[in-house]
Amino acid sequence: MSQRVKIRQILLNSSTNYDVTVKGWVRTFRNNQFIALNDGSTNNNLQVVVNEAEIDPALFKRITRGAAIAVTGQIIPSLGKGQRIELKAAQLEILGDCDAEAYPIQPQKQSLEFLREIAHLRFRTNTFGAVFRLRHALAFAVHRFFNEKGFVYLHTPIITASDAEGAGEMFRVTTLDLKNPPRTENGEIDYKEDFFGRTTNLTVSGQLEGELGAMAFGDIYTFGPTFRAENSNTARHLAEFWMIEPEMAFYDLKDNMDLAEEFIKYVIRYALDNNREDLEFLAQRLADEEKGKPQVERSEMGLIEKLEFVLNNEFMRITYTEAIDILKNSKPNKNKKFQYPVEEWGTDLQSEHERYLVEKHFKKPVILTDYPAAIKSFYMKQNEDGKTVRAMDILFPGIGEIVGGSQREENYDKLVRRMNELNIPVEELYWYLDTRRFGTAPHAGFGLGFERLVLFVSGMSNIRDVIPFPRTPKNAEF
C-alpha cells in the first residue's frame, strides 16, 4: 500500500504545500465540507476539506462518522479558525463504512461506565486515546529507566507452584477435567495427573524469583502481569494487573527509597516531555469532571500542576512510629472523625490515615518506613529493635499505596526463624533460601502497581479505565 503519513507527524511539521496520503477514521463531518480525521497517533484531528461538487454522490454519502477513509491531497495553510493547516482532498476513498446511527460511539458525552461496557471500541474516544497513549509512554519510560541503569529485565514465571508469599488469594491453573477429576485412593484430587504434576497458581508477585536474579546480575527488574483472586469490587482493585518489581543486590533501605523516588519522577517527567498533548487533554477532562463536584471535593491543583509538584518536591520520609504519633495527635483523631481511631502502636494504617498524612498533613508523597514486623511479610529485614522491619511504602495523594518494598532479610538464620514463626514451609522455598546460603548480600527491592501509576498520571478515577480490558469479579469480557 502506498505509504500513509501519520497525522501527528503532519501536525508537527511546520511546512505546508506538500502532498500526502492520510488514512484514518472520520470523527465529524461538518457542512458537507470539513472532515475531522483521526488516525490514533494523536487526539488532534486533521481537518480535511472536500468539495462536494467533485465527489461522486454515492461515495459522498458514505463519508459518515466512524468510517475509515484514505485521502490524498495537499497540506495547505488553513483558511478557517481553529487549525493552522488543513488537507485539501484531491482523492478520497472509503476503506470501511460506518452506520453512524448504529455506531455505539456517539458524539454526545458518553459515561465512562458505558464506555467500559464497550471497551473494544472505547479506544476510539479522545479520553481513552489519551489514556492508552499515556500508558504506553509510561511503560516505555519504565524500560528506558532501568535499561539506562544497567538493570536486567527478568521474566519471572506467571504460572507458579509456590504460594508461599501469602500476598493474597490465588487463581488455580489446571488442565484437569473439573467435572470428573482424577482422584487418589483416599478421594483427594490427584494433582500428580495435572499438567505440571502438582497444584499451580497464577503468580501474585515475581519478587522471590526476582531476588534470585539480583543475586547474580546485581540489579534486575520485572514488568509483567500479576493476579489476585480477591472479591474486591472497588475502583482501585483488579484481578489482573501489571506490576514492576526491581530487586537490587548491595542496596539498603535508603538506596531503595532513593531509587524508587528517582524512578517515579523519571517516568512522570518522561510523560510530561513526550505526551504533553494527551496530558493537557486529560487535565481539561479532569477539570470538567470536577466542576460537577462540591468545592471541598475538588483538587487544589490541576493535573499537570500536580505532576510538576511531585517532580519538584522531595518525598517526605518518616517512620511508621513517627506517623502513628502524628496521627494520634491529629485533629480528626481527637475529634473522632476517623472511622478507625488511632490508638496504639502496631495497628495497620487504614486508607483514611494514609490520606490524612499525604493530603492534609504533609501535602506531598510520603515514604513510610520501619513498620511493625507483625503486619509485614516474612522476607523483610528485621531491625535491631526486634519489633520493626525495614519496609517502605510510598503513599500518593488520591491513590494511596503506589509502592511497597523493603530491604530483604539476607541472614539465613533470621529468615528461617521468621518463616518458622509464620508457618511458611521452609523446604518448599529451598531455592529462595539458597541465595542466603551461598554468597548472601544485603539487598532490597520494591513493587509498583503499574495501573496505580497510570491512574495517578492520567487523573482518571477508576482503575478499570486505565487497563485495556479489566478483569474483576464476574467480569472477563473481551
Next chain:
Amino acid sequence: MSQRVKIRQILLNSSTNYDVTVKGWVRTFRNNQFIALNDGSTNNNLQVVVNEAEIDPALFKRITRGAAIAVTGQIIPSLGKGQRIELKAAQLEILGDCDAEAYPIQPQKQSLEFLREIAHLRFRTNTFGAVFRLRHALAFAVHRFFNEKGFVYLHTPIITASDAEGAGEMFRVTTLDLKNPPRTENGEIDYKEDFFGRTTNLTVSGQLEGELGAMAFGDIYTFGPTFRAENSNTARHLAEFWMIEPEMAFYDLKDNMDLAEEFIKYVIRYALDNNREDLEFLAQRLADEEKGKPQVERSEMGLIEKLEFVLNNEFMRITYTEAIDILKNSKPNKNKKFQYPVEEWGTDLQSEHERYLVEKHFKKPVILTDYPAAIKSFYMKQNEDGKTVRAMDILFPGIGEIVGGSQREENYDKLVRRMNELNIPVEELYWYLDTRRFGTAPHAGFGLGFERLVLFVSGMSNIRDVIPFPRTPKNAEF
C-alpha cells in the same frame, strides 16, 4: 551504603589510578592473591589483588568461590597478563560466606541439563549470564523499535473467556473448589459460581484484542506471556512463553513482511551493537559445543557470522505454492529421504521441509506466503483464488517458524462466512466482528515467539535455557 561502581563500567573506563568500591561474587581465588570478581554487569571479571600479610587470617579464609565481598582500593595498570587493569585491595569485607564444597555451582564444566535443575543459581554462570543479559537487550530493543515507530504498547488480557482462536490447548483458570465444585441442577459444573462467572482460560494470543487497538491507534503491539497446555516435551516448546504481536491498520501483506523483516534485523543489530561481549562468549561456547559433533552436523557459520548474514541479506519471499514445487522436485523428495513425502498441494509443511527450504535450498531466512486457507486460521484475509489466504510465516535456520502472521480479513461478510464454515461462535466474538462493522480497514499483523528469537540470537539449542524458569509438562519448579 557507599556507592559501588559496577565492574562493566570500570572495565570500559580507560583511566587508571583512581579509588573505587566494588561489590560482587568471587569466581576464583588463585595463589592466595588474585580474586576474579564478578558482579553480573558483565561476564568479564575484575582482578582484585590482595596481600595476605595485610589481612586478618580469619577473614582471609572466608575468601572462597561464591562468597559475596566488598572491596575498596585503587584501580591500577595490571602487572600480569590477561587483563589491562586490576584493583589493588585496601579494604576487603565479606558480605556473605559461601561453602565452596557445598555450592552447587562448581568450577568444572557442568551440563546445561544439570544447570536447568538449579535454575535459581544458573544465572551465576558465564553462559546464563550472557544469555539473560542478551535476552534483556533483545526485549529492550523490541520496545525501542516499536516506540520509535509510534506504536502503542497494548497490554492484552492474560485471563480470557474467549477460546475462539483455536490456537491450541488451554489452561483453565478457576477459583472453584476442585474437590467439591458447585453444580447445576443437571450435574454440570456451575461456572456462574466461578470468580468471573464463566469459564476462563489463559490466553494463547493477544491478537484478537490487539486488532481492536489497531483499529483505533493505527499501530499497536503486545509483548506478554502466552500459554499452551500441550504435552510437547521438546527442545522448542514451552507451556509458558512470551510473545510479541504487532497489529497495524492500513497494512497489507507486503507492508507486514517489510515490517517483520525490519523488526527482526533491528533487534539483532541492537544486540550486536550493545551486547558484543556476551555474543562473543556465546559464539565461543557454541563453537566448543560443536567440536564434539560430527562434521556434517556443525554449522557452516559461527554465531556472529550467522547474525551478520541475516542482517546483510534480504529474506527470500516465496508463496506456499512455489515452495511446494521446489520441495516436490527436491533431491530428498525424489530420493524418498523426507519422512513425509511432498506429493500434493494443500498439505501442511513439516519441520523437515521448512529446514530444507531455509538451510539447503535458499540458505537464508524465508518468508512463505499465501498458504492454503484450510491449514490456516479463520481471520486471515481470503485471496481471490478462493483457496489461499494472505498468511506469512518466517522460517529461520535452526529454529523453523519464528514469525507467523497475515493480513486480516477485514470484510464482515467474508469473515462471518468463514467462521460459520469452521463452527466458530459468531455471537461470542461480536466484539471482534464490530471492528468490521464500524469503519473497517485493511490491516495486518504477526506474532513472534520471543524465546525462539533469543534461541536464534544466543545460539543455544534448548528453549528451556533461554527463559529464566521454564514451564513444561510436569515441571513448574521455582
